[in-house]
Amino acid sequence: MRSPRLTIELPSWVDGLVDWQRRYPRPEDRMALVIAVGHEQIRRATGGPFAAAVFERDSGVLVAVGVNLAVPSHNCVLHAEVVALMMAGAQLHSHSLGAEGMPQHELVSSCEPCAMCLGAVFWSGAASLVTGATKGDAEAVGYNEGPVFPESYAHLERKGMTVVREIMREEARALFAAYQAAGGEIY
Template structure:
């Protein structure tokens, strides 16, 4: 028995940049992937990328793959961190001798992905926003986040940078809602639909 999470064909075929310098450009790259993912019907409107924080070297890019891969945990963060760890041959992106790794995501993590970020060994998280926009606009359930979730990450040595290209990220969620695409919450009978 093997569990497999794959990248969509359009992303596998892409020649990705080797380095992205600024935080804004890293986020712009991730937001573009989030839009392409739902437009290509290859997953939800979420994407992430792992970089060497200091150099901007791109280690892995990934997208939400819940429905195509039949895997409720295949959120963008879990997918991308897993690719990064596989590429580097380690379970710990913060292991001895490793450069600091940063994960950039087009919104704040859900409950599960907050844990995934903590266990990954990444030492910084960059997000486009952290308010209730995703739940309000798209209907996705982000789970019971601790009130001070950013503080919980900071306590564990993970720096959080919020509100990077907020408007651009929200625009993708509006486009997703307008597309009528499926919102794949667990217990589907209770899933909300947007708009």
Template sequence: MELTTTRFGVGLPGWVAEEIARVEPALPDVEARMRVAHRLARRNHREGTGGPFAAVVSDAATGEVLSVGVNLVLASGLSGMHAEVVALCLAQAGAGTWDLGGAGRPPVELAVNWRPCAMCYGAVLWSGVARLVIAGEGDEVEHLTGFDEGPMRPDWKEQLAARGVDVRTDVLRDEALDTFREYGERSDVVVYNGGGRGRGPETQGS
């Protein structure tokens, strides 16, 4: 047999560069970094490139932004292209290593506008980040948007802590909820859960 597809690739939409051009190279605190994630998440769904999710990878000590990511499932046609995965992969590509917490490297922070889903939880575990900063946790994102975040274990924060990942939550939580609410109230959104369990504009109100 002959494989017809042997490689794939993704890139950030052009509008992301426009947003980041207005951001300082180093952001002094977690709130500043979360504000960038919120801005990117809002614009991502408004641009139609993916869901209302974004992530920022930075040097935890200096606040230097190393990479950003937005959800690119719709833009790429790839279910794995969640914001955390995109941001971490870009940071790893820039660093030339799969382990962002390797010997001699500064501690790395990942800021996301909500708790990771089941898939991105695993990505955080194996990435080498030292700190995870999230706007909030809980099932609000599922109720407001209809997304299936997967079977997260109740002790997920403890499991991260056991692997050296510090978790800080409730950073600009209300801004995240406003973005999710806006997404969920749109009539033209696509909720891309697998197995035919999503919804698109043609099924709104059904």
């Protein structure tokens, strides 16, 4: 017996769906992409109903996309936000999205992050966080968001992160209903 090796890969449909060339200037443009990725994730049954993406905050250049891969990858930490941050780091060859000389980055998530992902956002160096569905929306369908408190967000904001919540909330929340209608497992 020896330690396993692991490779983290997005589902093969992602590059066919995502337009990497266009700019995504407004929060709604960014969230619409994230929601479209979430719907395709459900349609293809490649994981949980969560999606996220990293953008250059000011230019709207798309840097990376993430979807929830926890169940298919046997990996409890592969939530959409964490996958997007990992892919962004690999794309930018940097452990930090806030490194010296780099444009500022924004993480856009279809849902307010769980406790782990909120921690990951904090450590990522992202300048801003944009979310769609709320923690309550996720919990209402049976997801557990863990210990996330108003103080958690207050801490991020005190440290200089901009947080914008409930962008296209209804459309983002509809991912949960679509997932349930498709018979997806809530875990």
